[in-house]
Amino acid sequence: MAVDPEKEISSLWKALQGSQGATRRTFYQMREAAIEFAGPDADPFDIGVKAWEIIGKDTGKSYLPRMNLLKGEDGLMMNVARAYQGLAATNGAVVKIEKGEGPNEIFIKWERCPWPTSAKEFGASMKEDLLGCDKYLEAFLDEVNEFLGTNLKIETQKAIPSGDGVCLRRLYKSEDK
Amino acid sequence: MGKLLFEWDYSSYPGAQKYPHLFKPIQLGNLTIPNRIKYAATEDNLNGRDGFVTDAGVGYLRERAKGVVGGLCVMQGVYMDEKRQGQGYVGQAAAWDDKFIPGLKRLADGIHEQKAIAGCQLMHCGRVGGIETEYCQGPSPVPQRLRIFRPVEVMTKADIKQCLKEHIEATERLLKAGFDYVEISGIVGYLLSNFVSSYANRRTDEYGGDIRGRMRFVVECIQEVKKLCGDVPVGIRLCAEELLDDVGGNTPEESMITYEMAEEAGADVMSVTAGWQESIYPVISRDIPMGNWLHLAERAKQHLKIPVSMAYRLFTPDLPNKAIGEGKLDIWEMCRPMIADPLMPKKVLEGTEDEIRPCVACNVCLARLFRDAPMTCYINPVCAHEWDPKYEIKAAEMEKNIMIVGAGPAGMECAWVAAERGHEVHVYDKRDELGGSIIEASKAPYGDDELYGHITFTKAKAEKAGVEFHLGTEVTPELIEEEMPDTVVLATGPKYVKGTAPGFGRENVVSVLDVLNGKAQVGDNVVVWGNLKPGIGVALFLAKQGKKVTIVGKEKKLGKDINPSFLWRYVGYLRQNKVTAYNDCDIEEITDDGVIVMTYDGYRIPVKADTVISSEREANTILKDVVQENSIELFVIGDALVPRNLSSAVHDGYRIGIRI
Ligand SMILES: Cc1cc2nc3c(=O)[nH]c(=O)nc-3n(C[C@H](O)[C@H](O)[C@H](O)COP(=O)(O)O)c2cc1C
Numbered sequence: 001m002a003v004d005p006e007k008e009i010s011s012l013w014k015a016l017q018g019s020q021g022a023t024r025r026t027f028y029q030m031r032e033a034a035i036e037f038a039g040p041d042a043d044p045f046d047i048g049v050k051a052w053e054i055i056g057k058d059t060g061k062s063y064l065p066r067m068n069l070l071k072g073e074d075g076l077m078m079n080v081a082r083a084y085q086g087l088a089a090t091n092g093a094v095v096k097i098e099k100g101e102g103p104n105e106i107f108i109k110w111e112r113c114p115w116p117t118s119a120k121e122f123g124a125s126m127k128e129d130l131l132g133c134d135k136y137l138e139a140f141l142d143e144v145n146e147f148l149g150t151n152l153k154i155e156t157q158k159a160i161p162s163g164d165g166v167c168l169r170r171l172y173k174s175e176d177k
Numbered sequence: 178m179g180k181l182l183f184e185w186d187y188s189s190y191p192g193a194q195k196y197p198h199l200f201k202p203i204q205l206g207n208l209t210i211p212n213r214i215k216y217a218a219t220e221d222n223l224n225g226r227d228g229f230v231t232d233a234g235v236g237y238l239r240e241r242a243k244g245v246v247g248g249l250c251v252m253q254g255v256y257m258d259e260k261r262q263g264q265g266y267v268g269q270a271a272a273w274d275d276k277f278i279p280g281l282k283r284l285a286d287g288i289h290e291q292k293a294i295a296g297c298q299l300m301h302c303g304r305v306g307g308i309e310t311e312y313c314q315g316p317s318p319v320p321q322r323l324r325i326f327r328p329v330e331v332m333t334k335a336d337i338k339q340c341l342k343e344h345i346e347a348t349e350r351l352l353k354a355g356f357d358y359v360e361i362s363g364i365v366g367y368l369l370s371n372f373v374s375s376y377a378n379r380r381t382d383e384y385g386g387d388i389r390g391r392m393r394f395v396v397e398c399i400q401e402v403k404k405l406c407g408d409v410p411v412g413i414r415l416c417a418e419e420l421l422d423d424v425g426g427n428t429p430e431e432s433m434i435t436y437e438m439a440e441e442a443g444a445d446v447m448s449v450t451a452g453w454q455e456s457i458y459p460v461i462s463r464d465i466p467m468g469n470w471l472h473l474a475e476r477a478k479q480h481l482k483i484p485v486s487m488a489y490r491l492f493t494p495d496l497p498n499k500a501i502g503e504g505k506l507d508i509w510e511m512c513r514p515m516i517a518d519p520l521m522p523k524k525v526l527e528g529t530e531d532e533i534r535p536c537v538a539c540n541v542c543l544a545r546l547f548r549d550a551p552m553t554c555y556i557n558p559v560c561a562h563e564w565d566p567k568y569e570i571k572a573a574e575m576e577k578n579i580m581i582v583g584a585g586p587a588g589m590e591c592a593w594v595a596a597e598r599g600h601e602v603h604v605y606d607k608r609d610e611l612g613g614s615i616i617e618a619s620k621a622p623y624g625d626d627e628l629y630g631h632i633t634f635t636k637a638k639a640e641k642a643g644v645e646f647h648l649g650t651e652v653t654p655e656l657i658e659e660e661m662p663d664t665v666v667l668a669t670g671p672k673y674v675k676g677t678a679p680g681f682g683r684e685n686v687v688s689v690l691d692v693l694n695g696k697a698q699v700g701d702n703v704v705v706w707g708n709l710k711p712g713i714g715v716a717l718f719l720a721k722q723g724k725k726v727t728i729v730g731k732e733k734k735l736g737k738d739i740n741p742s743f744l745w746r747y748v749g750y751l752r753q754n755k756v757t758a759y760n761d762c763d764i765e766e767i768t769d770d771g772v773i774v775m776t777y778d779g780y781r782i783p784v785k786a787d788t789v790i791s792s793e794r795e796a797n798t799i800l801k802d803v804v805q806e807n808s809i810e811l812f813v814i815g816d817a818l819v820p821r822n823l824s825s826a827v828h829d830g831y832r833i834g835i836r837i
Contacts, residue, residue, distance in 0.1 A: 003773055146318065147320050147322070149379055
């Protein structure tokens with residue numbers, strides 16, 4: 001029986017999108033559970049942001065085997081940027097990497113990202129969505145920095161949840177310890 | 178001349194003539210070691226979970242002590258703190274209290290009974306420790322690369338002081354137990370190496386900073402232990418190369434400074450080591466050639482006046498003999514070769530090298546430790562059972578005439594053991610040579626040629642025990658009925674099968690054996706059916722020839738028959754050679770263009786191929802009926818019983834050999 005590649009690819013693509021949607025829903029369902037469990041005194045905002053921090057730290061830990069200084073800190077920065085890009089792609093976002101003017105910075109641009117839409121759908125604020133993502137990326141980076149003794153930082157310059165149309169983040173080598 | 182504990186005269190032994198440098202004395206501090214042989218410290222997980230020495234541990238070490246023929250036999254590294262922060266293995270021996278002394282004394286006595294020098298080792302496992310705690314200790318909070326380890330708790334200066342005290346108290350106990358040599362382990366990522374390394378030590382106090390600061394803890398440790406030891410020599414194991422350049426570890430130059438500082442602090446011997454558990458580079462697996470690391474010993478010699486010892490893939494005596502002769506090494510250490518054959522150096526001395534059971538550097542011994550299981554050896558079925566009389570080769574109560582069908586590893590192992598017990602053993606094989614499918618398996622790259630060593634060993638043992646070989650003879654039902662043996666052992670190896678999907682009857686579908694022994698033509702685009710060791714071996718064999726190889730296998734995980742401590746090597750080489758693997762998949766159809774791969778959940782992927790190689794196997798029931806019909810005692814072993822791996826074949830063979 002010959003294979004119909006179009007059929008195979010289209011059904012795989014649908015399955016991929018389905019699982020990306022399920023991942024986002026699961027996050028918010030777990031967030032709901034945590035909010036309910038934490039009781040009325042807890043701020044859902046704090047819970048959501050904390051969850052992203054935990055996910056970032058754990059994801060960072062799982063990426064340590066791929067992080068190294070074989071190509072120096074510049075190489076490491078590119079490793080990290082690619083990791084962010086790959087992780088975003090598995091979540092259904094489209095991310096581009098651009099080298100900065102100096103050797104010590106890289107720009108990472110989320111041209112589209114499905115997370116703010118999901119946040120709206122589940123009643124989470126845009127502020128939480130933005131800060132959650134920042135925490136996630138920072139916690140990932142902290143893990144790498146701790147592992148390799150580096151001092152990389154990431155800052156958000158534009159954000160989809162703030163209405164900028166894209167998320168633009170600067171990954172850079174910080175001089176201050 | 179220093180103190181000599183036991184008299185040994187090697188002059189009349191053939192090994193001493195063949196390898197003169199291995200059997201001459203050397204002095205460690207004030208102690209004379211009669212030869213250049215050392216059994217290196219080996220964690221075995223054979224102690225109780227409370228750290229007490231067991232019969233199994235004593236039996237294990239006593240056998241290795243016999244093997245060093247008067248040399249140095251070092252027990253595993255002990256942990257030294259009641260909180261168990263330094264404990265790296267669930268069955269690691271403890272020395273944090275006087276209550277452990279009697280057990281430790283049993284080990285020292287066991288070594289002395291064999292007229293060997295009893296060595297002990299202090300080993301705080303640092304950032305790979307804390308196996309029974311929620312955390313481990315280290316100089317800085319640097320997370321480990323691998324998840325299996327505990328989070329690191331930074332040691333305060335008070336902790337360092339306490340740790341030093343524990344080293345001293347443990348040394349006192351070990352000396353009371355009767356050990357003649359004390360070694361401090363600073364290898365593979367344990368505490369001392371953590372302090373030394375720029376990767377794991379980011380302290381800014383006097384225990385950190387430059388290499389001299391980072392060495393302070395080690396220096397203090399050596400000085401304190403030495404003070405206590407007096408005439409008892411103190412050795413240290415330190416990395417000559419950490420192989421951590423990817424994470425900012427020490428340079429080789431810094432490592433040599435640590436060597437010089439250790440000597441200055443009073444170490445009597447330096448044991449040279451390489452790599453950490455966290456290194457991304459392979460160090461001791463089969464894909465690393467024997468002798469690969471000798472240059473590190475040579476480098477150490479250039480920096481030190483004290484003797485230099487080293488293990489690390491020195492699996493044959495010619496390598497250390499030459500190195501010692503050339504002044505590049507002083508003492509030959511061994512760990513895994515003597516896990517595989519505890520009497521290895523004794524056999525070298527006695528001139529029976531061909532009877533050495535060779536280690537295949539698979540690292541299953543380590544894999545077991547990391548999974549909290551007692552040690553076993555892939556190739557030595559008796560390992561860790563030395564104390565157990567059930568594993569001994571005892572004379573048979575009734576001598577039998579045994580027909581073994583198949584001269585592969587299972588049949589060969591069974592043959593020599595049964596023959597040594599007094600049975601009359603006949604081994605048949607339709608091939609003209611010994612080895613069965615190990616002949617083909619050993620053609621795979623990255624060191625797999627060493628797998629054939631088991632056949633060389635069993636051949637020597639079998640010939641000595643009087644096994645009769647009938648090569649080039651296919652066993653038929655008629656032959657069995659004609660010979661009418663008392664026992665038949667079917668060790669025929671597996672049945673290599675083809676799939677049932679359409680297209681498996683095509684001419685371009687060939688067997689893994691035919692490919693490896695060069696009988697089959699193979700195109701440039703290849704699909705290998707089967708994702709276990711035979712499939713991986715042939716995939717690498719072809720990929721190294723520049724072919725585009727895809728593995729398709731039904732098992733969920735690639736190479737599930739390979740232990741994780743070696744599998745990562747194969748996975749790395751598959752990646753390096755651009756081999757694609759579809760696991761949890763099957764071949765739906767073989768077409769004119771290649772194969773259609775069917776994933777477990779029904780997706781279909783076309784893969785271009787001009788050759789399809791079948792490496793799938795099934796149990797082999799051939800001849801079973803005729804044996805049973807004639808009421809002959811029957812055993813089925815190795816892959817004929819259930820297709821598995823070389824280890825299972827060897828273990829099956831031995832277990833049936835001692836039972837028939
Ligand atoms: C199962 C196993 C346990 C080990 N346990 C220790 C140990 O307790 N202390 C130590 O310093 N080295 C330990 N090592 C390292 C060995 O002593 C040795 O340096 C290493 O295996 C390389 O030598 P080889 O190629 O002869 O095996 C262990 C190695 C293995 C395989």
